[in-house]
Amino acid sequence: MIRDEERLERFLVDESGLGRYPAEAAVLVESRAEVELVLRLALEHRVAVTPRGTGTGMTGGALPARGGIVLSTERMNKIREIDFDDLVAVVEPGVITGDLQAAVELEGLFYPPDPASLSSCSLGGNVAENAGGPRAFKYGVTREYVLGLEAVRMGGETLHTGRRTSKGVTGYDVTGAIVGSEGTFAVATEITLKLLPKPPAVATLLAVFPDLFIAGAAVSQVLHLGARPRALELLDRTTLEHLRGRTPYRLPEGAGAVLICELDGEAEGLEAQLLRCANACEQAGAVEVVVAQNEQQRRDLWETRRRANPLLKESHKHKIPEDIVVPRGAISEMLHRVDAIAAAENVVCATYGHAGDGNLHINLLLDDDLPDTRRRAEAAVAQIIRATLDLRGTLAGEHGVGLLKSRFIPWEQAPPLIRLQRELKRVFDPEDLLNPGKIFPTTE
Ligand code: MLT
Numbered sequence: 001m002i003r004d005e006e007r008l009e010r011f012l013v014d015e016s017g018l019g020r021y022p023a024e025a026a027v028l029v030e031s032r033a034e035v036e037l038v039l040r041l042a043l044e045h046r047v048a049v050t051p052r053g054t055g056t057g058m059t060g061g062a063l064p065a066r067g068g069i070v071l072s073t074e075r076m077n078k079i080r081e082i083d084f085d086d087l088v089a090v091v092e093p094g095v096i097t098g099d100l101q102a103a104v105e106l107e108g109l110f111y112p113p114d115p116a117s118l119s120s121c122s123l124g125g126n127v128a129e130n131a132g133g134p135r136a137f138k139y140g141v142t143r144e145y146v147l148g149l150e151a152v153r154m155g156g157e158t159l160h161t162g163r164r165t166s167k168g169v170t171g172y173d174v175t176g177a178i179v180g181s182e183g184t185f186a187v188a189t190e191i192t193l194k195l196l197p198k199p200p201a202v203a204t205l206l207a208v209f210p211d212l213f214i215a216g217a218a219v220s221q222v223l224h225l226g227a228r229p230r231a232l233e234l235l236d237r238t239t240l241e242h243l244r245g246r247t248p249y250r251l252p253e254g255a256g257a258v259l260i261c262e263l264d265g266e267a268e269g270l271e272a273q274l275l276r277c278a279n280a281c282e283q284a285g286a287v288e289v290v291v292a293q294n295e296q297q298r299r300d301l302w303e304t305r306r307r308a309n310p311l312l313k314e315s316h317k318h319k320i321p322e323d324i325v326v327p328r329g330a331i332s333e334m335l336h337r338v339d340a341i342a343a344a345e346n347v348v349c350a351t352y353g354h355a356g357d358g359n360l361h362i363n364l365l366l367d368d369d370l371p372d373t374r375r376r377a378e379a380a381v382a383q384i385i386r387a388t389l390d391l392r393g394t395l396a397g398e399h400g401v402g403l404l405k406s407r408f409i410p411w412e413q414a415p416p417l418i419r420l421q422r423e424l425k426r427v428f429d430p431e432d433l434l435n436p437g438k439i440f441p442t443t444e
């Protein structure tokens with residue numbers, strides 16, 4: 001247990017930019033038995049517990065909003081099993097996502113979910129937030145890979161949910177309910193994950209566009225092709241300017257926006273598919289299409305893409321990260337609306353993200369703390385959320401709701417649905433002690 005102020009500090013912040021939330025102590029558990037003990041004592045003494053993976057969350061899910069104890073699973077970091085025949089991995093929650101990917105790939109297997117922070121985020125955190133990533137476009141998000149969970153409820157009772165088999169419909173989908181519950185239902189202590197055979201070949205291209213709107217329109221063209229990229233990512237001019245010269249891949253000068261399109265599958269036929277994507281981009285107005293020539297270039301390109309969030313963050317005093325999703329057909333319209341909102345409120349936005357899924361990370365960049373700057377940013381955020389909902393989108397694509405977006409939930413969901421979810425929370429945690437204060441606004 002950590003109580004010492006200096007050592008406690010890193011457990012009180014995350015990547016949301018929401019600042020520091022004080023807590024009494026952090027407990028670094030090493031086993032299920034320790035999780036059970038902490039949650040039993042916490043209920044007995046009515047102490048709030050905030051579960052935490054590695055703190056890479058973007059909406060404050062791991063911040064101890066009501067103080068109490070931070071329960072860190074970072075030391076539960078063993079890969080217990082990789083089974084080639086069953087296509088299953090069994091892991092502890094503190095395993096780093098990229099480490100599991102590397103380990104299964106050595107066996108010729110594949111774990112697709114690839115959040116940008118994969119070198120530092122943990123699978124327990126991914127499960128809590130139902131994390132996505134570029135490859136979600138073809139392969140789906142974390143929930144689709146969680147077959148079963150061992151998870152401890154507040155009070156210390158352990159549940160074994162789900163299964164090891166690829167199919168199974170016994171009872172309610174409790175596994176699916178815990179995944180994405182942002183650590184408010186239970187603390188996962190063991191995760192059974194579905195694996196796939198590793199795709200034999202991968203090909204990646206970067207298409208350069210004169211502006212964001214042409215790139216946005218190109219997304220639909222690529223999608224209409226019949227090709228099935230595994231990732232289709234968009235980066236706007238502002239994001240590119242923050243990356244240029246600071247990343248392993250040399251980004252083209254003067255680009256208004258880029259699309260990164262990646263395909264996988266059998267080597268035979270992949271080149272033809274890549275060509276089709278390249279042609280679609282050119283027809284849509286790309287001024288240049290560059291194909292990654294080897295594995296190193298491909299890795300450099302993705303490393304560059306993954307640096308978007310940290311480099312934007314370190315270049316500005318504040319970065320407000322939005323994570324909206326619009327139906328694919330509305331991407332262009334959404335980009336136009338964001339542009340108009342940013343101009344009207346005089347704020348700078350950097351937009352990038354998983355365009356193939358309609359999931360755009362719209363980041364508001366602030367360089368001072370003046371009340372007027374904050375007011376304009378808040379106004380822009382509200383209008384971005386309104387525009388998203390107006391286009392039949394959703395306010396959180398993969399970063400969760402946490403503390404950052406909870407006030408907008410009633411804009412998207414009607415009272416009966418919010419009530420039902422609150423009742424569900426009470427079933428898991430009647431005293432509201434496990435990660436309290438998250439997802440739903442404290443006052444309705
Ligand atoms: C990403 O796609 O880079 C991550 O979701 C983090 C972010 O929002 O920037």
Ligand code: ZN
Binds near residue numbers: 116353354361398
């Ligand atoms: Zn993302």
